[in-house]
Amino acid sequence: MRRLLLSFAAMASVLFTGCEKPENTLRTLQDEVSAYASKPSDEAAAKIDANFTKLDAQIADLRGSGKTDQADSIAQQRDALQAQYAAARMTASLLKAKEAAANVGEAFRKVGEALSQTLKGVSTNQE
Numbered sequence: 001m002r003r004l005l006l007s008f009a010a011m012a013s014v015l016f017t018g019c020e021k022p023e024n025t026l027r028t029l030q031d032e033v034s035a036y037a038s039k040p041s042d043e044a045a046a047k048i049d050a051n052f053t054k055l056d057a058q059i060a061d062l063r064g065s066g067k068t069d070q071a072d073s074i075a076q077q078r079d080a081l082q083a084q085y086a087a088a089r090m091t092a093s094l095l096k097a098k099e100a101a102a103n104v105g106e107a108f109r110k111v112g113e114a115l116s117q118t119l120k121g122v123s124t125n126q127e
Helices: 002-014 022-038 042-064 068-126
Strands: none
Touching (some): 042 068
């Protein structure tokens, strides 16, 4: 629900892209991607996705107003930042998978211990 609200708010902000310079949006994204790389969360990802959408709209506005050189420059920076974000998301996914595997391993260890205790109890009762 929270992610949906953040996405809706970001989409509403796209309507007002003329109020903010794309350079400011780009700086905001750089900060958000950097923060996401060190502490990923679904909420941060939603904000980043929304700001990429906003930046894309700002780039389109620049192109529409004939500022293609500026639009191309910002688009290149956006693409580089998108690659950094993709790498951060991949790292976050790998860390989640590693944590999940560790949790599964721990669960199997506990089941093994319980089974071992049960078998010891059964063998003691048979003697």
